[in-house]
Amino acid sequence: MLLASLTDVLDRLIDDEDVDEDRAAALLEEASALVEAYLGHAPNPVPDPVRLVTARMVARVLEAPEQSFAATSTQYTAGPFQQQVSYSQGASGGAPWLTASDKTMLAPFRRRRMRGVYSMTMS
Template identity: 65%
Template sequence: MLASLDDVKARIPHVDFDEDQALGLLEEASALVEGYLQKPVPEPVPETIKIVVSRMVARVIEAPKETAFQESMQVTAGPFSQSANFTHGGSGGAPWLTASDKTMLAPFRRRRRGIYSITMS
């Protein structure tokens, strides 16, 4: 794993959470970051990567469970209607990378190299 429970506790010191759940989320977040970087993570793990992974887990832990990623709810009594709108990028309880996470990880990401052609007229 790319971060520890202590890293998560440092992000959300005021929140009590299930450590077993957090360990599972750390595994998921670590796998997601490794896939995003497209190359092996340097050893020892850089502090920036630990921060990103622990923030990903903290976001899931702090998300309200009852209405996870729900933006709005509409209910009508007759003839029985209900609708809910969910936020863009809702993850259903799994860790996700935000744009700022990707910016922080950019220096560690494999850069694409290759031959490119440009049409000149």
């Protein structure tokens, strides 16, 4: 189940003229699956904040320069022609990702799984 539409994604892009709609649709599937896994369920109907976060995740990927996904530093040397790029831990590699602010927006819709040991009194 897609949690946002292609129109939602295009509305969040700065420049939507050169968008590969097939790639955007595939990224939308990935982002929806990631949000659904984070929430622990697929909300139906989809609340506006969930739709917004999902569309923003795809827009982030589409607007990022191809070689800059989570790059923390880039170093060039003229001779003998070196290039070094350092990536942050958990770099996305061009896939959608959830930021801390995304998680904050999704928090009210998240199902918490009960973990640990619990005791209940029986009457």
